[in-house]
Amino acid sequence: MKKLLLTAIGAALIAAPSLAGAQTITGSIAASATIQTVFAFGTPSPLNFGVITPGTAATASGYIPLQRNVGVIYTLPDAATTGRLVGPAGNLTPTYTCGIGTTNAAITSAFSSCTPATAATAVLTIAAPAGLTTEYVIFNGSLAAGQTNIAPGTYTGTIRITATAN
Amino acid sequence: MKLGPLLALALALAAGGREAAAQASSGTSLEAFPVQGLAFGPMIPGVPESIPVTDGARRAEIVITGQGTADVTLVLPEALVSAAGARIPLRFGARDAAVARGSGAAVPVDPHQPIRVSLDGASGPVRILVGATALPAPGQVAGTYTTTLVLVVVNPGT
Numbered sequence: 323m324k325k326l327l328l329t330a331i332g333a334a335l336i337a338a339p340s341l342a343g344a345q346t347i348t349g350s351i352a353a354s355a356t357i358q359t360v361f362a363f364g365t366p367s368p369l370n371f372g373v374i375t376p377g378t379a380a381t382a383s384g385y386i387p388l389q390r391n392v393g394v395i396y397t398l399p400d401a402a403t404t405g406r407l408v409g410p411a412g413n414l415t416p417t418y419t420c421g422i423g424t425t426n427a428a429i430t431s432a433f434s435s436c437t438p439a440t441a442a443t444a445v446l447t448i449a450a451p452a453g454l455t456t457e458y459v460i461f462n463g464s465l466a467a468g469q470t471n472i473a474p475g476t477y478t479g480t481i482r483i484t485a486t487a488n
Numbered sequence: 489m490k491l492g493p494l495l496a497l498a499l500a501l502a503a504g505g506r507e508a509a510a511q512a513s514s515g516t517s518l519e520a521f522p523v524q525g526l527a528f529g530p531m532i533p534g535v536p537e538s539i540p541v542t543d544g545a546r547r548a549e550i551v552i553t554g555q556g557t558a559d560v561t562l563v564l565p566e567a568l569v570s571a572a573g574a575r576i577p578l579r580f581g582a583r584d585a586a587v588a589r590g591s592g593a594a595v596p597v598d599p600h601q602p603i604r605v606s607l608d609g610a611s612g613p614v615r616i617l618v619g620a621t622a623l624p625a626p627g628q629v630a631g632t633y634t635t636t637l638v639l640v641v642v643n644p645g646t
Contacts (some may be wrong), residue, residue, distance in 0.1 A: 335544040349520035351548045354578060355528035355537070355568050355622055359630045391533060391630045453627020456535045 347383045360391045360454055361487045367426065368464050369405075369481070371416075374410045377471040382416075384428040385484065393450040393488035396422075396433065396459070400482050405463060409477030416463035422446065426458040436461065447488065459483050518558060518607075518641050523549040526620055526637065528568075532578075534626030540597065541586045541619035548618040550639055552607065560603040561640045562615055568622060568633035576633050581623040584616040607643075 365427070369384035382478035398404045407414040433445035461481055501505065526548040531537045539546045552558065562585065567575040585599035592613030597603050605614045 326602045345518050345554075345643040347518045347520055348640045349522060349641070351522045351618070351639065352525035352634060353528075353548065353565065353568060353578070353620070353637055354525060354632065354634045355624075355631045356530050356626055356632050357628045358532055359575070360533060367601070450629065451627075453625065453629055455627075456625055472570045475623060 323412050331386045357391070358444045359487060360389055361394075361485070363387065363485070364389065364456075366411045369461060371457075371465060374465065374470045376474070377467055379467045380470060381463065382480070383460065385423075385460045387426070387456050387458050388485055389454065389456045390485075390487070391451065391454045394448050395444050395488045396446045397442060397444055397467075397484045397486070397487045398433075398436070398438055398482065400440045401439060401443070402437045404437050405461065405472050405479060405481045407477035407479040409473070410475035411473035414465070414469060414472070414477045416465050416469075418461050420461045421460070422448070423460050424457060426460065429460050429462070450488075459485075469487050474478070498509075503555045504623060508564055516587055518552065518554040518643050520641055521551045521553075523615075527619060528622050531624050531628075532621065533624050533628040534632075536621055536623050538621040539619040541584055541594065541617050543619060546619075550616045550618075551613045552605065552616065552641055553609075553613045554607040554643060555609065556607055556643055558605050558607055558614075558641050558643045560605060560640070562599045562603075562616075562618065563638035563640065564599060565635040565637055570580075570629070570631045571635045572629070572631070572632070574629050575632070576628065577623045578635070579623060580618075580622070584619045584621075588615040588617060589613075 348356035364387035365385050366386035369382035371380040371382040374380045405416060405418050420436040421428045423431035431446060435445055438445055503528055521627050526539060527546045528537050528539060541547055564580050565578055567577050580599045582598045583596040585597045586594035587597055587603060587605060588594040599618060607614060
C-alpha cells in the first residue's frame with residue numbers, strides 16, 4: 323500500500339509541470355489610416371454678357387465648382403471691386419447676386435456681400451459636410467440699360483474667390 | 489528498506505519535474521513584440537487601399553519568441569474608426585497574413601484561422617505579418633482613423 327501511495331505521489335508531481343507550462347499571452351497592434359482632405363476648385367464657367375446693344379440691360383451667370391470634405395470659409399480678395407469690368411470707357415460695374423448652390427443653377431446659401439468691404443471679410447462660412455460634396459459658387463450679374471450706353475468695345479474682368487479649408 | 493529506492497525515485501522525478509517546470513516557465517515564456525502597425529497612410533475617399541502582406545513598410549508585424557509550439561489567433565477588427573465614430577471597413581483576405589522565421593521567407597497563412605508556430609531560440613523568432621484592405625466610402629469624412637488588431641498566443645505547455 324505504501325508503495326502504491328508513493329508511486330501515486332511521484333506521478334502527481336511529475337504531471338504538474340505540464341499544467342504549469344501552459345501559457346497564453348495577448349498582444350495588440352495598431353492600425354491607422356488618414357482620409358485626405360479633399361478641397362479643390364473645378365473648371366469655372368465664365369459669366370458672359372454677350373454682345374450688348376447700347377442702352378439695353380444684360381445679364382449673365384457663371385459658376386465654379388468646389389469639391390470638399392471639410393468646412394470652408396469664402397472670401398473675395400478683390401473686396402469692393404469684385405467683378406468689375408474694364409474696357410474702352412473705363413470701369414463697368416455689374417450688380418451681382420452671389421453664393422453657393424448644390425447645383426450650378428441656383429443659389430441656396432447667399433454670400434453676405436458680393437463686394438465686401440475688405441478682402442478678409444468672410445462672406446460665407448460652412449461647416450464640414452457629412453462626406454465628400456461638390457458645391458457651386460455662383461455669381462449672377464446684371465447690367466442696367468443705363469450702364470451699357472457707353473463706348474463700344476470689350477469689357478473684361480475676373481471674379482476671384484478664395485476658399486479656405488476650415 | 490525496499491521502499492527507500494522507490495521514494496528516492498519519486499522524489500527524483502518530482503525534483504526533475506519541478507526543474508522541467510522551471511525551464512518551461514523561463515524557456516517557453518512567450519513574448520510578443522509589436523514591431524510595426526498596419527499603416528494605410530493617406531487615402532482618398534472612395535478608393536480602396538490594400539496593404540499586401542509583402543509590403544514591408546506598411547504591413548503589421550509582430551515578433552513572437554519562446555519555446556515549443558504555440559497557436560496564434562488574430563482577432564481582426566471590422567473597421568478603422570475615427571474619433572467622431574466614422575468607420576472605414578476593413579477586409580482581411582485568406583492570404584493577408586504570413587509567418588516568417590527570422591529573416592527567412594514568409595509563408596502565407598489565413599488570418600482568420602489559428603496559426604500554429606514552432607518556437608525555438610536556435611531558429612530565431614517567429615514573425616507574424618498581416619496585411620489588409622481598407623474600403624473608404626466615396627463620402628468618407630477627412631480625418632484620422634485607427635483601430636487595434638489583437639493577437640492571442642497560446643502555448644499549450646509540455
